[in-house]
Amino acid sequence: MHNSISDPETATEYDSCEQREFIGDRGDYFLNRIQGETGVNVSACYQCERCTNACPISGFMDIKPHQIIRYVQLGWRIRLLKSSTIWLCLSCEMCTTYCPNEVDVAEIINHLRMMAARSSITPKExxxxxxxxxxxxxxxxxxxxxxxxxxxxxxxxxxxxxxxxxxxxxxxxxxxxxxxxxxxxxxxxxxxxxxxxxxxxxxxxxxxxxx
Ligand code: SF4
Ligand code: SF4
Incomplete structure (x- = not known):
């Protein structure tokens, strides 16, 4: 049984020890890991969506920039690493520039892309x-x-x-x-x-x- 905060799309497919490590038993493990590795204060995001509105290609993304940040807060690692967004992102940093809370969204996406590249997950793109x-x-x-x-x-x-x-x-x-x-x-x-x-x-x- 998962924690009430779990990745709905992957809960069955990835109902493994690895998945529980990131989203269940250890609560904020994934969020803390990303914040520690990037130095970005993901917790500061209050979902105003300015990053998504500023992004020139958000219309093509399966997970919009503000959702990327929310999913990191929730620890939805697998869903993030399987997204097309992490490969489509242009690293133009418009999202980061427009964030009122200085959340470096572009850096988070770049970090997720590197994590996906090193993982065994088949890339969507x-x-x-x-x-x-x-x-x-x-x-x-x-x-x-x-x-x-x-x-x-x-x-x-x-x-x-x-x-x-x-x-x-x-x-x-x-x-x-x-x-x-x-x-x-x-x-x-x-x-x-x-x-x-x-x-x-x-x-x-x-x-x-x-x-
Ligand atoms: S602009 Fe900043 S605070 Fe607003 S949703 Fe995006 S990351 Fe969160
Ligand atoms: S860095 Fe990526 S997510 Fe941010 S605005 Fe540019 S294309 Fe969109």
Whole structure:
């Protein structure tokens, strides 16, 4: 039997020890964990919805920005990590800017995205999740991201090119790349950043893999 505050969509599927750890037996565990890891005072949110109203793509999100914050307060971890919102978010920070209580909504969503990327949960937006991983791989390799190399690496991931040819976006992106090349706005390569070691260190520290 769950605590009265439980994730209604996942209570059956995830009725496991792991789920109880986050939303039941230990009450605010998930909320405290997120607040501790991000330094964001999620508890300050009073659901005014200004973040959602400011978000340029909230209409496409399955869980709106103000709901993201509410679900964190409630400890609905699985529902959050399974959402499309964490992959669709543009990190534009409009939500954060407009929050009257200085709740950094964009940082919370970014943190949830990283948690989802490290979890075994199948991402709802698979192609965006693959893009996210590819972007980080490229960043770690050279300390900066060259658009041409990024897209080449992305297309080489399983199923991506096939899916893009099928839905017609490959042709559009190829035409865009040709236009950018002609205008000299797309470089085929770029030297490594001089700060590559510092960037790698910051990345692995953020992941908790080194101290
Ligand atoms: S704008 Fe701030 S206080 Fe209002 S709902 Fe969003 S996070 Fe909560
Ligand atoms: S950071 Fe994400 S959630 Fe916030 S306004 Fe931008 S797209 Fe919306």
């Amino acid at each position: 698979k192609s965006l999740a693959v893009f996210h991983h590819t972007f980080l791989e490229e960043l770690i390799k050279s300390g900066r991201v060259n658009e041409f190399r990024l897209m080449r690496a992305y297309y080489s991931k399983p199923d991506i090119l096939h899916a893009k040819i099928k839905n017609g976006t490959f042709k559009q992106e190829l035409q865009l790349a040709m236009t950018l090349l002609r205008k000299g706005r797309l470089k085929l390569s770029a030297p490594k950043s001089k700060a590559v070691k510092e960037i790698q260190k910051a990345y692995f520290q953020t992941r908790g893999e080194i101290s």
